Amino acid sequence: MIRFMLVGTATAALVAAVTLPQPAPAAQSFESEQATLELETVADGLEHPWGLAFLPDGRMLVTERPGRLRVVDRDGGVSEPVSGVPEVYASGQGGLLDVILGPDHAETKRIYFSYAEPGEGGAGTAVARARLDLDALALRDVEVIFRQQPKTRGGRHFGSRLVFKPDGTLFITIGDRAERERAQNLTINRAQVIRIRPDGGIPRDNPFVGVEGRLPEVWSYGHRNAQGAALHPDSQKLWIHEHAAQGGDEVNIPEAGKNYGWPTIHYGEDYGGGQFGEGTKKAGFEQPIYYWDPSIAPSGMDFYTSDKVPAWTGDLFVGALAFRMLVRLDVEQGRIIHEERLLEDVDERIRAVDQGPDGSLYLLTDAPDGRVLRLTPAPKEW
Template identity: 45%
Template sequence: MWKKSALLAAVTMASAWSVQAADYRVETLAEGLENPWSLAFLPDGGMLITERTGQLRYINAAGELQAEPVSGVPQVYVSGQAGLFEIALDPEFAQNKRVFLSYACGTAKANHACLASATFNGQALTEVDEIFRVTPAKAGSAHYGGRIAFLPDNTLLLGLGDGFNYREEAQKTGSHIGSIVRLNRDGSVPEDNPYVGQDNALSELYSVGHRNVQGLIYDAEGERVLAHEHGPRGGDEINLIEPGNNYGWPKITYGVDYSGAVISPHTELPGLEQPLLQWTPSIAPAGFALYRGDLFPEWDGSLMVATLAGMEVRRVELNGNEVVAQESLFKELESRFRDVRSGPDGALYLLTDGAEGKLLKVVPAN
């Protein structure tokens, strides 16, 4: 199928620019995926896909989804939003075949977001090693975050969630809950992390005051880290992430609780960062990508935000750190989108959310 994308007037903190719509065709590469969550491209043209229910799936270089899941995945706690989350390749994957997996671990009464490294040999994961788990443990099965991004020095960032019922932890430097952490690839702490050496602070912390980080990217050209996170009813955010900064949750928010109750009367307070963009009502941002490619030159440099409640991919144009335009893509597919990726071939790849999820490829119509 193909469709000319519908333009959406930029809203909430963004001025409207005239943007050129792209003609595209959407191809289905794989279907029958069980709650697919994350996608990684292998150097040989294959792909790895996580399913939240705990499976890691392999698509070979010929584009064939293998019937049997990849073996060796660490034990995953699966319930509600809990499960297997991100798959990310080591920056030196071509040499070391190393991958990183984020996932929920533990039990219903005491669970964590966890991070493991492993070696992928083309069929199985070996040398699996848990290198980080969130402190403290929590009950329930919501708001884990789980997205991973690598910095130029090959340290990694892991975005986390507030555990839903634990939102006050997001303002505590003695807790990982509701933060972004920075780690060396062996799980050790970089010496230049912003909270190293501070009393009553966990040294892994990179930034605090987050609700549920569902998108995390490093923009090499802009030399910046960008993240997006779910708000409650409204107040989804895109943030420019700087080490040591506090992004406000739950002291400030543009959203209200699901019951309609006020979470905070404040949308801004001194010392707390403002988002580059916020969406009210909520579009439920999920995956996050920076599009780079020649197939859609009009999209080059755009942020792509997969959305669940919005059932679209929201394209966001930046001029520096100012949002100047937004565009709604793929509404006609009537799907919840869990992940979006800019492929090495210049195509855009999408994962649809659900028990019968699909891997889609977006290419020019002609």
């Protein structure tokens, strides 16, 4: 197999894509509890890739955190940057973040992406949509549909993952911008799941529509910094995970209007070991359905819906930054009944996890020379 790759630069956006042959890295094999795994590098040379979306033709859109959007083909060819991406605040955890296709992509070519937007006061998470012109490698009709208010200084806790609800509304996870003291304030955008219409409007059935002192775009709150989100394949409910401080990363199933606790209740400690908040449980606050202590620093997630590995069907895969691994959470009847830790020997920060149309799992590694990895499982014989 021959792979092709081009490392683009931000200033070469209009240069036609050129591909250079590159030797294929050997696939690595791993044994896991329920499957034999083959891991291949699909593409490399990506600078801190963050979000991944599959195009109908099998190619991928990949964001690079410094502010570039690229098209990666199945054989590893990496395009020049797509033009038209708004200016991003590329500092700390900020930059160009998630990307997904619109539900009407086949007709409209629309994509949706999140980013740290610079502006008065500092930066905040924003979400835009645009039409993708693949021939010209350009975004057209870019519209900002959501802006986290107010902006603030510093480069921490932007979120942000994007998931369409089956009703056509859009979920956006936003972090607390490292402002713990404002994380329960519903007059501003901190530590929330946001739900908006694809044009930025407010769905009438959002939980706080018409409620004094609560922003109408808020779906749920008390989420410190969620960098993973996906729809459960059966229930069609949103699942997210979120980073804790020191200990207590959570998986939650955010329901309308509910409070997931941060920083009033949580399962961790402050960095360095101090206690804060009011414990782990309190009336009026929701419990997670799973938590990690110590923190693994989760990022990216997807459900495995293929039936190629029956033992995996319905399982949740989560990337881990600090713990440098891929986690399989065995999900049965809405419960997480087991955790398996995979690819620890690969020793990469896993930023994103998405099942591809081929039933493989695609991973992004968070590194200056980041990669797209393809993990293909084969079931064990029974």
